[in-house]
Amino acid sequence: MMSLERKDLKLLAEARLEKGGVRKGYNMRTLHLDVGTRSVTEKKVSEEMKRKFVGGKGFGLKLLWDATRPETKWDSPENEIVIAMGPICGNTNYPGSGKSLVVALSPMTGIPIDSNVGGYFGPYLKFSGFDALELQGKADRETIVFIDGNEGIVQFYESPADIPADTHLLAEILTHTFAKDGASKDGASKEGASKDGASKDAKDLQSVAVVSAGRGADHSPMGLLNFSLYDKRRAGIRVKQAGRGGIGKVLRDKRIRAVVCRFKGVNSDSNDAADPAAVQRIGLKLHREIVQNDDKQCKMRKQGTAHLMEVMNDYDLLPTKNHKYGQDPKGPEIASWVWEKLLSQDLPDGCWYGCTMACAHAVDKFELETGPYKGQKVCVDGPEYETAAGVGSNLYVYDPHGILEMNFYCDTYGIDTISFGTTMSFLMECWEHGVLDADRTDGIDLAWGNWKGAIQVLHDLADGKRFGVLMGKGVKFLAKHFSREYGADPQFMKDIALHGKGLEQSEYISKESLAQQGGYYLTNKGPQHDEAWLIFMDMVNNRIPSFEQKAEALHYFPMFRTWFGLQGLCKLPWNDVEPADNARHAEPNKVPEHVANYRELYTAITGEDLSPEEMILQSERVYNFQRTFNVRQGHGHRDEDWPPYRAMGPVLEDEYEARAERYDKQMKEKIGIDPAGKSLKEKVAITRDYRMKQYSSLIDAVFKRRGWTPDGCPRPEHLREIGMDLPEVLAVAEARMAGKI
Amino acid sequence: MIKYLRTMDEKCVGCMTCTAVCSRLYFKDENPAKSDIQVFELALGKFHLVACDQECRKCVSECPTQAITVAKTGVVMLDKSLCVGCLACVAVCPTGAMRWYPGLKHPFKCIACGACAKRCPKDALEIAEKEDSPASRAWSDAIALVRKEGQ
Structure with missing residues (x-):
């Protein structure tokens, strides 16, 4: 892995932050960063804003409204990415309490999108003293933003030209770069950790969270944001996705390579609950319920959301061939028990501390068969249900390896698996009906089930090649484009292009309900x-x-x-x-x-x-x-x-x-x-x-x-x-x- | 070998000396709810003692920050500087030996220090040792051990 010292980065600007602190779930303060002017502004949250908008998505939308105008487009400099948390976010007792809500004017829909994502960034930002972060403006060069919640400082760095853009590398490198001095540079603390407890190095690495996209997001409105967390047991980073609506594209349009937050010292008091004992009691009640019932109910702790696969297939609800059908005899080949065997078991896979539901599973040491990382063994975050259905059954792909490979590459390229899956299934149906052929796909075979064809399009998207980039525009654009350019029946194109407002539909068959x-x-x-x-x-x-x-x-x-x-x-x-x-x-x-x-x-x-x-x-x-x-x-x-x-x-x-x-x-x-x-x-x-x-x-x-x-x-x-x-x-x-x- | 607090229910008379010693030692408060060892009264004047057997290690696997680890003595220890107080360990503990007290930042458990055993008037408690084996380890430790042996 590339080693990058903080001192070797070119510092463009920095600003000190006022000391703040969470009181009863709120900082009553937000942070505004303009990456164009590299200015840093702290804003007070008024009582009225708190009362009317509560926090999280409410704060995000309010700040976005104030920052933009009716004419603002997704690529206008004033468009923002707002990452906001909410009062309950960051408590370590109640399962599922670590979510960040990300809003922006979407490149796919032109209207506000909001996406809910795990990972440590949001809670760390909150404990750094802010209820929300606004990212506005456009940088004149590739920029890395660093917020140090312990030191109370914001820094803008020039992103080195040779730093890898794909998330699984970028976020790992930056986690080491911004971990406090003295952190291990090779992450080689695992042996020590499993034997004698976590080393201090691993604790430093765990105090860094990175938001980034990937090369795919440079070329496609379906670009997403990856939110990292450092996984001590795997001695490496994991990523959760703010997937929907193309916020990663907005990040890249602003020439932000990554936003990094460091905060060390999370404990059960960090969110300053009014009644900590009550938070503990309610949290413990749910912990116990999960531990006792999960194995009899959804098996989230073993399978994550992929537990739904056979249920959906059995009820004729699992998208199959671009939502044309809801089941297939091959369904069991990608059923939950298949994933349970592939996903590493008995690890506390929460995307924030204290989530015993622990659904953020991963397939470890997965050997890639295609693309720039072919032959390497990687950690694949997922698959979650949406991904397993979207790039699985919906493409008539029943090979778990193919699903995992698309899962991995979508993530690291910063591409939403739902939009990718729904767009690819549209393309495959177009292929079936002769709207597409090898001449039009740059020679790629898009027959149902051919995941190697599908993933080639994804690699081509990341590389900025013609058909890949075309695919990345999503089904709303493609339906019109194929009618206009290839003479496809406009009504048929419109009928099978599964989107609303420009956003691809997620993965449930809705036609019978x-x-x-x-x-x-x-x-x-x-x-x-x-x-x-x-x-x-x-x-x-x-x-x-x-x-x-x-x-x-x-x-x-x-x-x-x-x-x-x-x-x-x-x-x-x-x-x-x-x-x-x-x-x-x-x-x-x-x-x-x-x-x-x-x-x-x-x-x-x-x-x-x-x-x-x-x-x-x-x-x-x-x-x-x-x-x-x-x-x-x-x-x-x-x-x-x-x-x-x-x-x-x-x-x-x-x-x-x-x-x-x-x-x-x-x-x-x-x-x-x-x-x-x-x-x-x-x-x-x-x-x-x-x-x-x-x-x-x-x-x-x-x-x-x-x-x-x-x-x-x-x-x-x-x-x-x-x-x-x-x-x-x-x-x-x-x-x-x-x-x- | 695993060092642990051996409990002998048949000798216990429910005098609560052990809980008083433990809670005073670790919390400067004489309160059975803050004791690492617990005494439960059963019917017919019988008592049941609960303390961590140091063996199942479910809490070690569950801890998201690896604050709970196994010491060289085999005792399961909690590092408060790493603990975020989520109480997941309390939920997964099959015997209720991982403890919490409303409002305290960290859970607590028996670390086989032996203070209670020394003061037990009926010798119902003692520090003992038992065999360690991969089967009694957290699975990640067990795998690491097997891998090491394989190499």
Whole structure:
């Protein structure tokens, strides 16, 4: 590994920071860095900002709103990357408490994106004295930003020309560079650590966290941010991804090579809880629940989110061939038990201290078969479910090695596995239908299942080669491009390009669940699995049959789940483990005991009471603020909330045939048309017409429940009612009502 | 060899001398809830003593900062300077021997110091040694040992 001493880096500018400190989960201060002017500004957080925006994603969106204008584009210098934490973030007791929320105007959608990510950067930044970090401006040269929370200093360094750009190398090098002097340069503390305890060197390395992207992010709007953590047992860095929406591309557009934060001295008091004993008690309760129940429930501690693979395949929900099908007999080849064998076991794989759910697993000593690191043995972070489905079944790849290889390279190149998987599956379907051929793909075979072809496109993207870069533009662009350049049927292209607002859909089949179509597409930032996951509730258990019930679910769950992002929490410990008696509750889908835990935890940390109503209101304010932000940027219209038809129903005749029994039954019972005697073509058309109308009715019900106009703008009176009554926010909603936006 | 505190329930009369000695020694407070050894009253005047057997080492595997390690004596030790107080070790301890007290920053456990054994009026406690083996180690230690032997 390249050795890089801090003294050898060219220091461009530095500034001292005022001493701060966390009080009851808040610093009440944020840090603004302009990488163009290399200026450092500390901003106070007002009581009003705390009350209305709470923290995390709320603070991020508020700061981004203030920093940008309606005309601001993703590559405007004033666009920002804001990394914000939230009051609960950083406590070491409650599982899932180390999340950073990252927001920016997205290069994929043009509107704010927010992405929830683990790793140590956020908590370290918080303990360095700040509730959020704004990165603005554009540097005139490749820059490394260093925040030393112990010394109270911010430094801007010129990034050396020869430093590797790919994350698994870059973050490792910088972790050693910025660890306190005396840290081992070769990470060779493992032997000593396993025998006699962790060496001080390893502790120094563990006090450094790096945010970086990779070469792929230089060339693609689907570039992501990797957040590192130093793993003492593996004596190397691990990375977690702020994957969605192209924030890595924004980082690279600003010519930021990496942002590094160092903080040493984390302990259970670092977050200064109002009632530390209560935080311990609530945390320990969940630790115990996880230890006792996980093996009988989701097996997160052994398999991570990949535990879902066979469940989804069995329920016909696992994306297969660009979401055309939901299962395949080959499904078991990439089932959870396969991953359990590949993932290293019995390691405390939390992405922050104290997470006993420990789902951040890795495959160690994985030998790569392709690309620039061919033959090397690496640590692959994952695969998580989204990746295993996205670059696995969805590409008809059932070779775990292929999935792991794409997982690794996507990460180190800084490319979102979801967007990559969904785009690649679109390309493979185009290949199947003759829209693409070897002449158009620079000779790469993109037949279903050919992961070596898929990964070649990824390598070409990282190298900036033509077809790779073209792929990296994502399905929204490609659907239009293929119609325009190759004469592909525009409607077919539109139907199978799985994106909303420019963001590729994540990896669940939504077409048989109207509520989940809403869960994906009636969202602020585009179709991701962050806001609502209603497939089982809706399709499998039929608990929300009416439009009003669906609308209520599409109000409650997005609002409730937004709350995690305000606090710096992970969603998984909410419902990927459940109390043993959860099913006995009236609303088991809400996991009421865990909701109560969260309210208690909030109070134990901030010292402020939180009623169930106020909990939802906290989210509702920020959610509506984000929607109004979309409106301010010229978006947030009803027609932008429509799915492509592949997400709603069968596009093709053989797709209909694969579920003919279901569709015929629906036609007879729900549409009131006898399918007998109808041709396949007619049946596809009748189903389509029905489902489009159903979705339109769903939009009406959901927008009404959310207090929005039929065109999707929050009504000013609703904004006042929920307390999101800032004049600049009301002005946007009123302008839209008056037809001025 | 593993050094440990051997407990003999059949001799215990529940006088609580051990918990008083332990909590005074480590917390300057006579409080059974702050003792590394615990005495549980069973029916019929019988008692059950709980202290770390130094053997299962689940806490060693679970600790995210490697604050919990095995000393050369075989005793499982907690380095407070590395501990972030997450209490994951408390949750995974199968016998409840890894302890916590509301508001204290770190968990605590028996380190086989022997102070309680010296003062036990009924000789229900003693410092003893038992065989160490890869099977009784944390899996990572066991693998490291096997690898070393292989080399």
